[in-house]
Amino acid sequence: MEKKEFLLEGLNCANCATKIEENVKKLEGVNEANINFVNKTLTLKISSEIKPEEIEKIVKKVEPDVKIYDKNIPKNKSQNEIEQKNNASKEYEDEDEVDKAEIRRLLFSLTFFILALLIKEPFALKLSLFIVSYLVSGWKVLFRSFKNILNGTIFDETFLMSIATIGAFTIGEFPEAVGVMLFYEFGDFLQDKAVDNSRKSIKSLLNMRPTYANLLKGDKVLKVSPEEVKVGHLLLINPGEKVPLDGIVVKGISTVDTSALTGESVPKRVKENDEVLSGFINLNGTITIRVQNEYSESTFSKILDIVENASNKKAKTEKFITKFAKYYTPVIVFSAIALAFIPPLIVGGAFSQWLYRALIFLVISCPCALVISIPLIYFAGIGKLSKKGVLVKGGNYLETLKNVDTIIFDKTGTLTKGLFEVSEIKPLNGLNEEALLKIAAYAESHSNHPIAKSIKEYFHHEIDENLIKEHEEIAGKGVISKINNDDILIGNKELLEKYGIEVPSFDSYETIVYIAINKNLAGYIKISDKIKPMAKETIKELKKLGIKKTVLLTGDNEKIGRNIALNLEIDEYYAKLLPEDKVKLLEKYLKEKPSVAFIGDGINDAPVLARADVGIAMGGLGSDAAIEASDIVIMDDDLSKLIDLINVSKKTARISWQNLSFILTIKFLFLILGALGLTNMWGAVFADVGVTLLTIFNSLRILR
Known part of the structure; x- marks a missing residue:
């Protein structure tokens, strides 16, 4: 299934965005369509x-002034450079000019409105x-209303506001007609500013996008687009520059700011053979790196993709609002028509009186408060967490997450540091420590397990690959x-007992790695x-937040599992688990509990x-597996960010229901x-624009 993205420049009507989304979904070949109103992107x-003409036709029918751009069309180098250098500053300059023009226009209108209210006679001047x-x-x-009617679009907010205010004029309610239009436009302006403010958390991340790379070609340094750099190329990173792509330091020592990715304010020191990731900022020394991933596969590019597309996976509340808005406006409009014509025939009264009441219905009929404020909550929550180094997909x-009452923890790298250290080497049957360590390091040389890494690091000698004839890893x-x-x-x-090798048991809280040569211990x-x-403080805080059960899963022995569970006051633990055992246990909890989260490395x-x-990956910085497999990624190893995550989740849900109940009431x-x-x-304006704001x-x- 192919993914396509379109930028809808000038889309300022939330209700219109919903209509575009519904119509695009009806196109043949479209399996899924989502509009992110906040960043004005249509994802298919x-x-x-x-x-693209089919998409444009639908968009133009609903919103004629919106310009549509295909984000999938690649730009050439010059376009890319111009866009990256000029877009950010030009965007803010253009916004400032438009804002000033809007303020001048509204103040001009307000001045004439106040003068009209103050002047009693002559009537012609007052009306003018x-x-x-x-x-x-x-x-x-x-x-816009006139253009929409020509395109066959009614029931949008501009049409309803036009009919309501023109209707008020025709029955002589001049102050209310002008006041409704003026304050509708003023509210619309404030609404745009508020939505723009919510984008700041995402914009700050987007502005961290690397714009160029210093490519080393012999003795020359070429400034190129990050998209042009290939795996294996050497890049020069000067002080103050962003790291454009993931790589390994091959020359130099420096400190880097990782806050854009992790939310961590303390700089990190890097030297030869250390990994640096795209999005880091080099603070002092000049370093040279060898590129490991192309730009599209770089860590920062993947993070941007997650954050930009997070709004496509809508919460149940958002989906409810979309369906509700689809029926709400037509029902209220037809109710207004009925209110204007039926009561005068049944209960009597002046037609102008009932028409005025019907016009009030039209002003209230736009569902903007619903279709803007509810998605905005989730967008703002995801943006806030991204600044803390927590990515929510x-x-x-x-x-x-707000309904989770059980959290299952993996041990290594989640509750423990995952930085294993060799504490004792015990050779048997005539071997010395050095010989046993060498055999262990060679046997573990192709494994990426943290325990294997600790043995290889402790050995700290080069491994001769020619000596390794066979290698098979048995999970767990x-x-x-x-x-x-x-x-x-x-x-x-x-493992050793499976092959008939008798091994001693230990009353130890440490992990014991046994080595056998030719079936002899x-x-x-x-x-x-x-x-x-x-870890302990986090578990306590989770229970205060309403988490009823905490569970520890580990592949280590019973004593290690029990010790950590007791130490951290975890309710239940399971030890000696293989990866497939963890899945079976999770299935058990999923049947018993309403909502279960798992957190691992x-x-x-x-x-x-x-x-x-909800799958939460810890320490996702640089881990493709974590980013791909999980629903939420905590980019560093700070377990306390789980508290921030749950707090934002609960606050998001609370504000969402506050807004929903307030709007409908x-x-x-x-x-x-x-x-x-x-x-x-005036009451109708409050029920529409006021409630939206x-x-x-x-x-x-x-x-906050």
Whole structure:
């Protein structure tokens, strides 16, 4: 299934965005369509080729002034450079000019409106001032409404506002007609500013996008686009420059700012053979790196993709609002028509009186407060977490997290540091420590398990690959290897006993790695790991936040599992687990509990992360497996960010329901008051524009 993205420049109507989304979904070959109103992007998943003209036709029918651009069309080098250098500053300059022009226009209209209210006679002058004020403030609405009617689009907010205000004029309610239009436009302006403010958290991340790379070609340094750089190329990173692509330092020493990716403010020192990732900022020394991933596969590029597309995975509340808005406006409009014509025939009264009440219905009929404020909450929540180094792949995961009552933890790299150290080497049957360590390091040389890495690091000698004849890793147990002509078994007690080798048992909280040569026990190595400093405090805070059960899963022995569970006050633990055992246990909890989260380090945890209601990967910085398999990625090893994550999730849900209940209560209250003649158009303006602004500002509280 192919993915396509379109930028909808000038899309400022949330209700229109919903209509475009619904119509695009009906196109043949479109499996999925989502509009992110906040960043004005239409994302499609298609099974057959779609012509951009078809998309443009739908967009133009609903919003004639919107320009559509295909984000999938690659730019050439010059376009890329010009765009990257000029876009950010030009965008802010253009926005400032437009804002100033809008403020001047609205103030001009307001001046004439106040003068019209103050002047009593002559009536012609008073009416002229009202008309000038109305046309200055409302010409955009009227013009767009006229164009939409020509395109066959009614029931949009501009059409409804035009009919309501023109209707008010025809029955002599001049102040209300002008006031409704003026304050509608003023509210629309404030609404745009509030939405723009919510984009800042995402924009700050987008502005960290590397714009160029210093490519080393012999003795020359060429400034090129990051997209042109290939794996293996050498790049020069000067002080103050962004690291454009993932790589390994081959020359130089420096410190780097990792905050754009991790939210961590403390700089990190890097030297030869250390990994640096795209998005880091080099702070002092000049370094040379060898590129490991092309730009499209770089860490920063993947993070941007997650953050930019997070709004496509909508929460249940957002989906409800989309469906509700689809029926709400037509029902209210037809109710307004009925209110204008049926009551005069049944209960009597002046037609102008019932028409006025019907016009109030039209003002209240736009669902903008719903279709803007609810998605904005999730967008703002995801943006806030991204600044802290927590990537949430969609509003649906943020919503699900609020209901989680059970959290299952993997041990290594999650609750413990995952930085294993060799604490004791015990050779048997005539071997010395050096010989046993060498055999262990060679046997583990092709394994990426943290324990294997600790043995190789402790050995700190170069490994001769020619001596390794065979290598097979047994998940959760160890490694079977052939070194020279010797058959080596290295792993836990279960692996050696499976091959009939008797091993001693230890009353130890450390991990024991047994080594056998040609089915004879050659010795063992003790490996220690340390609990993270914030682990115990985090578990306590989780219980305060309403997490009813915490569970520890580990492949280590019973004593290690029990010790960590007791130490951290974890409710349940399971030890000696293989990866498939973890999945089975997770399935058990999924049947028993309403919502279950799993948190692991992304190494060997992909099946469990994918199966959980919410899969959270720790230490995702540089880990493709963690980023791909999980729903939420904590980019560093700070377990306490789990508290931030749950707090934002609960706050997002709380504000979402506050907005939803407030909007529906006020709208239906004023619809009843309007039908009974107990409110006027000023009340209707509050129920539409006022409520929209209040709920938007309430949504933005999440950014504090």
